[in-house]
Amino acid sequence: MPIPNSDFDSIVRHLKSLGLHTGHNVSVHSKLLSFGFIKGGAAIVYKALRQIVGPEGTLVFPAYTLNLGPQDVYDPRNTPPVAMGALSEYVWTLPDVLRSDSPLHGHLATGPLAARVVEADPCKSMGQGSSFSVMRRLGFKLLMLGCSFQEGATFVHHVESEVGVPYRNWLKLNRIRKCQSGSLLNMTCHYYGHIHPGRYENNLTLVELEMAKQKKMSIVQAPIGKSYFMSLEKIYSCVSQMLSNDQYVLVKPVKGDE
Numbered sequence: 001m002p003i004p005n006s007d008f009d010s011i012v013r014h015l016k017s018l019g020l021h022t023g024h025n026v027s028v029h030s031k032l033l034s035f036g037f038i039k040g041g042a043a044i045v046y047k048a049l050r051q052i053v054g055p056e057g058t059l060v061f062p063a064y065t066l067n068l069g070p071q072d073v074y075d076p077r078n079t080p081p082v083a084m085g086a087l088s089e090y091v092w093t094l095p096d097v098l099r100s101d102s103p104l105h106g107h108l109a110t111g112p113l114a115a116r117v118v119e120a121d122p123c124k125s126m127g128q129g130s131s132f133s134v135m136r137r138l139g140f141k142l143l144m145l146g147c148s149f150q151e152g153a154t155f156v157h158h159v160e161s162e163v164g165v166p167y168r169n170w171l172k173l174n175r176i177r178k179c180q181s182g183s184l185l186n187m188t189c190h191y192y193g194h195i196h197p198g199r200y201e202n203n204l205t206l207v208e209l210e211m212a213k214q215k216k217m218s219i220v221q222a223p224i225g226k227s228y229f230m231s232l233e234k235i236y237s238c239v240s241q242m243l244s245n246d247q248y249v250l251v252k253p254v255k256g257d258e
Helices: 008-018 041-053 086-091 114-118 131-137 155-163 205-213 232-245
Strands: 026-030 059-062 107-110 141-145 168-178 184-194 200-202 218-221 226-231 251-253
Touching: 008 041, 008 141, 008 218, 008 226, 026 041, 026 086, 041 059, 041 086, 059 086, 086 107, 107 114, 114 131, 131 155, 131 232, 141 232, 155 168, 155 184, 155 232, 205 226, 205 232, 226 232
Parallel strands: 026 059, 026 141
Antiparallel strands: 059 107, 141 226, 168 184, 200 251, 218 226
């Protein structure tokens, strides 16, 4: 199978077909491999996003650093995002982009609402007071560009944290953050993690199927895979209802642990 080619114009067409337009505030998760060889790389994808939402829109990108331990130092200016893909890695290098102080689920943001997103409580990985909560309250949308729910719907775990599920619990994790002054700050971060790691694995494909069934999102074929676009409020409503019907609907037992 030949590797598909994409360029600025084709990326713009793809985004517009999903329904993006001027003034949208968007949380973007991406897998650029779904677009094959992109002439201009991640910079072109960012340029397309920025052009479409315009100066009125705000763009947010994941900059998670879940690999850090209690002895590692998180420096918002110098600690790179981990396993977040080429687009987040590119955005992180831009001078006009803000980054949150959360050493777990941190975000990069640019646009009029950027400060409100990154100034969320850095000790709240998810749940009330977190960046996810702020984005929902501000009416953000979620764009999964070439990536599946299983790969990019981290917001679903935020919904789990607010609704409450029996297989996760609030954990207190000690972390160290480097402040702008250069001093080190000891933090206690709240993380909604699995009670029994390894017993269950995520099964977020069911959210995709339910959202599609209820016609609560746009779906457009990418050169490889698909892209999805929806409001955070609609995914919150859908996932909350799914969990009210079955508290274990978003997970499945790991093989051999049934």
